[in-house]
Amino acid sequence: MLLDIGEVAHRSGLAPSALRFYERKGLIESDGRNGLRRAYEPGVLDRLNLITCARDAGFTLAEIGRFLRARPDDTALRAHLLAKEREVDAKVAQLTRLRDSLRHAAVCDHDPLVECPEFKAAVRQAARVT
CATH class of the missing domain: 1.20.5 (Single alpha-helices involved in coiled-coils or other helix-helix interfaces)
Structure with a gap:
């Protein structure tokens, strides 16, 4: 079941604008639309938790993006x-x-x-x- 952007914003504590920004930066991706609203897989909440923790630890968005794409040999x-x-x-x-x-x-x-x-x-x- 997909979550619309409002539900993801509510559950993550992030503003919808932050979600759209993270999407533009390639940190998360929507899985389509629910009417006019972006829709996400529930697993996006885990990714947002990781992004929030990494930001709190001082990682830049570029560093977080690299980490999200990392392979074991990096x-x-x-x-x-x-x-x-x-x-x-x-x-x-x-x-x-x-x-x-x-x-x-x-x-x-x-x-x-x-x-x-x-x-x-x-x-x-x-x-x-x-």
């Missing part, structure tokens, strides 16, 4: 994915440090809060500024 792409994995890992570590500093700030009674030595140290650690 060693250059695999190297790029490993580099991106390291970037994401570093970001996760930074966000973890930031979370920890916010946790401290939520219970700290130092006045003013931003002058708390422990909070300052946690923020320095989160920003990696010495």
Whole structure:
């Protein structure tokens, strides 16, 4: 059963204009029309989830398109994915440090809060500024 563009937009949380844009870029494809509206196979939702995750991780649309067309023997792409994995890992570590500093700030009674030595140290650690 095909999903019309409105249903795909609703389920994915993306605007219909974003779906049409992704289609123009070759990231997704419609499977015809339901009246005047584009219609998609239900599997497009999985592809949109992948596109959204990749965008959140900092991939460009061109990189995502290349990834979607990748074959197992694409060693250059695999190297790029490993580099991106390291970037994401570093970001996760930074966000973890930031979370920890916010946790401290939520219970700290130092006045003013931003002058708390422990909070300052946690923020320095989160920003990696010495």
